[in-house]
Amino acid sequence: MELNTGIPSGPIQQRWDKHRADLKLVNPANKRKFTVIVVGTGLAGASSAATLAELGYNVHAFTYHDSARRAHSIAAQGGINAAKNYQNDGDSVWRLFYDTVKGGDFRARESNVYRLAQVSVNIIDQCVAQGVPFAREYGGYLSNRSFGGAQVSRTFYAKGQTGQQLLLGAYQALMRQVGLGKVKLHNKQEMMDLIVVDGRARGIVTRDMVTGAVRSHMADAVILATGGYGNVFYLSTNAKACNVTATYRAHKRGALFANPCYTQIHPTCIPQSGDYQSKLTLMSESLRNDGRIWVPKNKGDQRSPDQIPESDRDYYLERKYPSFGNLSPRDIASRAAKEVCDEGRGVGPGGLGVYLDFSDSIRRLGEKAIADRYGNLFEMYERITGENPYKVPMRIYPAVHYTMGGLWVDYNLMSNVPGLFVLGEANFSDHGANRLGASALMQGLADGYFVIPYTIGGYFAQGGLAGVSSDSSEAQAAVKEAEQKISTLLSIGGKRSPTSFHRELGKIMWDKCGMARNEAGLKEALTRIPELREEFWQNLVVPGSGAELNQSLELGLRVADFLEFAELMCYDALQRNESCGGHFREEYQTEDGEAKRNDDDYCYVAAWEHTGVGKTPTLHKESLSFENVQLATRSYK
Amino acid sequence: MNLRLHIWRQAGPNDTGMLKTYDVANVSEHMSFLEMLDVLNEDLIAKGEIPVAFDHDCREGICGTCGMVINGRPHGPVARTTACQLHMRTFKDGDEIYIEPWRAKAFPVLRDLVVDRGSFDRIIQTGGFVSVNTGNAQDGNAIPISKPDADRAMDAAACIGCGACVAACPNSSAMLFTAAKVGHLASLPQGQAERSSRAMNMVLQMDAEGFGSCTNHYECEAACPKGISAEFIAQMNRDFISTTFGGKA
Ligand SMILES: Cc1cc2nc3c(=O)[nH]c(=O)nc-3n(C[C@H](O)[C@H](O)[C@H](O)COP(=O)(O)OP(=O)(O)OC[C@H]3O[C@@H](n4cnc5c(N)ncnc54)[C@H](O)[C@@H]3O)c2cc1C
Numbered sequence: 001m002e003l004n005t006g007i008p009s010g011p012i013q014q015r016w017d018k019h020r021a022d023l024k025l026v027n028p029a030n031k032r033k034f035t036v037i038v039v040g041t042g043l044a045g046a047s048s049a050a051t052l053a054e055l056g057y058n059v060h061a062f063t064y065h066d067s068a069r070r071a072h073s074i075a076a077q078g079g080i081n082a083a084k085n086y087q088n089d090g091d092s093v094w095r096l097f098y099d100t101v102k103g104g105d106f107r108a109r110e111s112n113v114y115r116l117a118q119v120s121v122n123i124i125d126q127c128v129a130q131g132v133p134f135a136r137e138y139g140g141y142l143s144n145r146s147f148g149g150a151q152v153s154r155t156f157y158a159k160g161q162t163g164q165q166l167l168l169g170a171y172q173a174l175m176r177q178v179g180l181g182k183v184k185l186h187n188k189q190e191m192m193d194l195i196v197v198d199g200r201a202r203g204i205v206t207r208d209m210v211t212g213a214v215r216s217h218m219a220d221a222v223i224l225a226t227g228g229y230g231n232v233f234y235l236s237t238n239a240k241a242c243n244v245t246a247t248y249r250a251h252k253r254g255a256l257f258a259n260p261c262y263t264q265i266h267p268t269c270i271p272q273s274g275d276y277q278s279k280l281t282l283m284s285e286s287l288r289n290d291g292r293i294w295v296p297k298n299k300g301d302q303r304s305p306d307q308i309p310e311s312d313r314d315y316y317l318e319r320k321y322p323s324f325g326n327l328s329p330r331d332i333a334s335r336a337a338k339e340v341c342d343e344g345r346g347v348g349p350g351g352l353g354v355y356l357d358f359s360d361s362i363r364r365l366g367e368k369a370i371a372d373r374y375g376n377l378f379e380m381y382e383r384i385t386g387e388n389p390y391k392v393p394m395r396i397y398p399a400v401h402y403t404m405g406g407l408w409v410d411y412n413l414m415s416n417v418p419g420l421f422v423l424g425e426a427n428f429s430d431h432g433a434n435r436l437g438a439s440a441l442m443q444g445l446a447d448g449y450f451v452i453p454y455t456i457g458g459y460f461a462q463g464g465l466a467g468v469s470s471d472s473s474e475a476q477a478a479v480k481e482a483e484q485k486i487s488t489l490l491s492i493g494g495k496r497s498p499t500s501f502h503r504e505l506g507k508i509m510w511d512k513c514g515m516a517r518n519e520a521g522l523k524e525a526l527t528r529i530p531e532l533r534e535e536f537w538q539n540l541v542v543p544g545s546g547a548e549l550n551q552s553l554e555l556g557l558r559v560a561d562f563l564e565f566a567e568l569m570c571y572d573a574l575q576r577n578e579s580c581g582g583h584f585r586e587e588y589q590t591e592d593g594e595a596k597r598n599d600d601d602y603c604y605v606a607a608w609e610h611t612g613v614g615k616t617p618t619l620h621k622e623s624l625s626f627e628n629v630q631l632a633t634r635s636y637k
Numbered sequence: 638m639n640l641r642l643h644i645w646r647q648a649g650p651n652d653t654g655m656l657k658t659y660d661v662a663n664v665s666e667h668m669s670f671l672e673m674l675d676v677l678n679e680d681l682i683a684k685g686e687i688p689v690a691f692d693h694d695c696r697e698g699i700c701g702t703c704g705m706v707i708n709g710r711p712h713g714p715v716a717r718t719t720a721c722q723l724h725m726r727t728f729k730d731g732d733e734i735y736i737e738p739w740r741a742k743a744f745p746v747l748r749d750l751v752v753d754r755g756s757f758d759r760i761i762q763t764g765g766f767v768s769v770n771t772g773n774a775q776d777g778n779a780i781p782i783s784k785p786d787a788d789r790a791m792d793a794a795a796c797i798g799c800g801a802c803v804a805a806c807p808n809s810s811a812m813l814f815t816a817a818k819v820g821h822l823a824s825l826p827q828g829q830a831e832r833s834s835r836a837m838n839m840v841l842q843m844d845a846e847g848f849g850s851c852t853n854h855y856e857c858e859a860a861c862p863k864g865i866s867a868e869f870i871a872q873m874n875r876d877f878i879s880t881t882f883g884g885k886a
């Protein structure tokens with residue numbers, strides 16, 4: 001298969017302008033003749049649906065939530081990057097581009113990243129115009145903070161609720177178009193499949209989550225903005241409903257899945273407290289500025305932290321990385337925590353935790369100073385754990401947080417299936433093997449407000465789209481398949497709930513395809529996942545019927561797809577015989593435990609083609625060239 | 638701890654529904670309230686019964702999806718805390734807990750504790766936005782906004798659209814929710830052009846959806862997990878009245 005990226009030629013600074021000039025246009029009067037389906041109403045989905053409707057397209061937006069405003073984007077806390085250089089501190093489009101390529105450990109496409117950095121400035125303007133209440137200085141101008149992986153201050157924020165405010169801005173723009181009748185919104189509708197007619201994406205199959213009705217919706221193009229798949233690990237910082245179904249179904253219909261093994265693990269989350277744990281909560285990374293991370297020196301030390309003298313403590317980050325210490329990069333800090341816990345030196349229930357201790361800072365600066373900096377975080381921690389971090393050290397542990405992999409897309413954000421576009425976290429494009437903080441919000445909105453409105457027009461203007469209807473054999477077959485899957489799930493009548501399978505899958509993935517991977521472990525996962533899948537189809541129980549609101553059924557359907565998708569992640573992790581960004585293969589590390597990239601053999605995007613459930617997928621490679629940022633070892637030492 | 642739960646069970650929108658009693662054993666104080674319900678549901682599935690349907694997603698108090706009346710209080714006994722952020726250490730061994738859905742004409746029950754809050758979206762559709770197409774914007778720093786104004790806008794915009802204010806109100810009024818959006822946009826220069834029509838249209842839609850009117854009980858403010866101030870209601874009333882009398886807010 002030929003992977004045509006469609007990257008324009010010429011100097012990188014001019015590619016997007018040149019491309020926009022070259023794209024054919026759709027006559028304003030003709031736009032309403034084109035119907036676009038947008039699945040997802042997060043930052044990427046809501047921004048694209050609203051913008052396409054403003055342009056005159058006929059838009060149908062779908063979400064499994066009861067309101068478009070509840071998409072997972074709402075939970076993002078920290079902020080959104082943009083190369084505004086309001087701080088006059090040397091930022092520029094070039095620097096944001098450079099930081100993102102380097103932060104991604106040289107596994108992203110340069111042209112896409114450059115465009116992202118270019119349009120970042122327009123995003124902030126658009127959001128301000130919508131009424132997003134970004135933080136301001138006393139003079140009335142926009143305020144910025146610094147984030148990891150950058151030496152300039154370019155992150156815009158709205159208290160600790162940046163994602164919420166950006167999403168509400170996009171949601172309001174969407175609601176305006178719904179009110180004007182230009183977007184038809186379909187709440188509580190879960191996409192179950194993609195409909196491909198004559199090789200093009202022409203519709204989707206949905207299940208109405210209230211009535212259970214399964215039906216098809218046809219269109220001239222389909223946009224997936226369905227978020228990430230971090231919940232394949234069961235426990236993650238993602239919202240509970242996040243799942244892989246939409247993109248995985250498209251994959252089964254022919255769309256290539258790129259770099260599925262690239263997952264980001266965030267070092268500072270509140271650890272699991274018991275078997276009943278349903279999700280993990282992120283604690284801001286900023287805490288590491290004043291907290292010291294340690295575990296007992298000796299295995300099985302059961303004393304309470306205040307009883308453990310200095311001589312029996314191991315401040316392992318300070319010991320191993322004396323120059324960066326507690327502020328070591330995310331991936332390194334995460335792996336180090338896992339290592340000490342694997343050695344049996346972890347603290348708290350199950351030994352899965354390390355201390356983040358503020359007592360030195362409190363002694364040095366006083367409790368008030370610490371409260372001023374982190375008061376709300378300390379409160380949130382206490383609410384969840386019942387422990388007072390001013391008195392007892394916090395316990396933290398790394399958790400799955402973001403997925404860099406996703407459906408493969410070209411420069412136009414179109415997958416290899418013509419007419420299927422993929423935006424936001426659901427695509428693979430801009431973050432390479434590791435995403436920098438505050439860049440996901442930027443990418444989702446860049447894709448939706450400023451890229452897709454141009455590129456989708458280019459697709460329509462090429463012509464060749466025949467009429468299509470729900471009566472087509474492809475549509476009917478896809479509906480039937482979905483209905484059959486539902487009735488099969490309901491009729492197994494076994495003993496184990498969807499959640500119990502999901503938990504078990506998550507554990508396998510976390511142990512074998514999590515923070516650190518190795519060949520033997522991945523191979524073991526590749527035998528255990530199919531076994532678990534087999535048991536799922538024999539021993540699952542889903543109470544109730546399909547023709548009603550049935551949350552167990554929703555879960556069962558999602559877990560069924562995770563059980564296939566997990567295998568793909570392991571294949572990807574196994575073929576990539578190098579360590580890069582979030583992908584750490586234990587066999588490929590330097591003597592001091594740093595990731596060892598292999599640019600000679602692995603400087604490519606791994607795009608996988610589905611060949612059948614349980615069959616080895618076929619690997620296609622898009623080789624990456626770095627013409628503007630020189631390939632170099634990513635060192636933060 | 639061991640608990641006795643009385644939970645509203647209703648098979649569908651047209652079912653009458655009733656409270657059913659369940660005993661749950663060995664509840665850990667570290668569990669969240671929703672995790673306690675997860676455990677109950679796993680038990681019910683194991684026993685071949687239908688689990689309790691309840692809405693939730695982020696479990697971090699930000700998406701506004703969760704919502705249930707716990708012992709008569711929307712989101713439960715802890716102030717400024719959503720049901721998903723409530724932890725079992727608030728309860729003690731032997732407690733009886735009543736769990737019911739939001740009750741309001743404009744929020745029909747879909748199943749058990751799940752209600753349809755589509756009416757909130759329709760209120761926003763009539764004016765809860767700034768009419769600015771993508772691409773129209775000028776530079777983000779072109780209009781300075783004083784910090785107090787920006788902060789006030791943020792305080793109002795923090796509403797998560799959960800509906801607890803409606804559930805708490807004896808009249809099932811949606812004034813706090815509506816006023817939060819009106820107040821957010823009225824605090825900013827970008828929101829001025831449509832300020833009067835916005836308040837008007839949103840209030841009219843609120844009435845059309847079957848929400849009751851506000852008689853100043855302020856139960857909404859007490860129940861709101863995000864601490865949205867009832868002052869925004871007063872501000873919206875001023876905008877609304879000045880529009881009704883033909884002036885500009
Ligand atoms: C706790 C946390 C904090 C974060 N903080 C930051 C931050 O500070 N800065 C930053 O840049 N990034 C942050 N991120 C990452 C960022 O929030 C996400 O990557 C981003 O918001 C994803 O947006 P999206 O539009 O692609 O998808 P989402 O917001 O996840 O939206 C997905 C949409 O798709 C719909 N959907 C999915 N599947 C289906 C289906 N089958 N049928 C119908 N609808 C479907 C959902 O209903 C939803 O509307 C954070 C992430 C987490 C978990």
Ligand code: SF4
Nearest residue numbers: 796797799800802861
């Ligand atoms: S005003 Fe408060 S209670 Fe009402 S919907 Fe908003 S957050 Fe919920």
Ligand code: FES
Nearest residue numbers: 694696701703721
């Ligand atoms: S589940 Fe999101 S606010 Fe409770």
